[in-house]
């Protein structure tokens with residue numbers, strides 16, 4: 200018979216070792232947990248964000264709200280309606296509408312929809328865009344009151360979302 204076996208005690212039909220029994224009697228696990236809890240109560244570890252009065256800084260590589268960039272020189276969209284972003288999207292949530300300009304023989308963007316509710320912000324569409332027209336910005340305020348509000352049209356993508364301003 201081993202030493203550990205000799206230490207076993209039968210309690211309420213169960214066998215426990217003396218060490219385990221003492222841990223339970225003296226609430227060792229409870230105090231170990233409380234030690235962790237109280238260590239985190241130290242004021243120097245407490246961090247409070249005053250959002251939305253103060254907007255937090257997000258990581259440099261954070262991918263948030265999509266934006267369809269326009270050319271600042273002429274105010275026209277940078278998008279050439281090539282559809283590569285829609286093809287790259289694993290969720291198939293981008294729909295690009297275009298029509299052929301008979302004079303220039305070029306495709307021109309007409310509509311652009313982006314369903315933010317299904318987006319996982321992987322950035323594949325952004326990477327696929329050959330002209331940097333589609334960009335995932337650092338804006339994180341994507342909440343809306345309706346499901347339909349999560350589907351952004353071309354105007355929203357170009358002008359950016361307009362979240363309700365916070366009043367103190």
Ligand code: SF4
Pocket residue numbers: 287288289290291292293317318319320321322323324325
């Ligand atoms: S970020 Fe990813 S999931 Fe979202 S639209 Fe782009 S490719 Fe699709």
Ligand code: SF4
Pocket residue numbers: 277278279280281282283284285295327328329330331332333
């Ligand atoms: S990949 Fe870029 S240029 Fe092509 S349709 Fe998408 S946003 Fe427009």
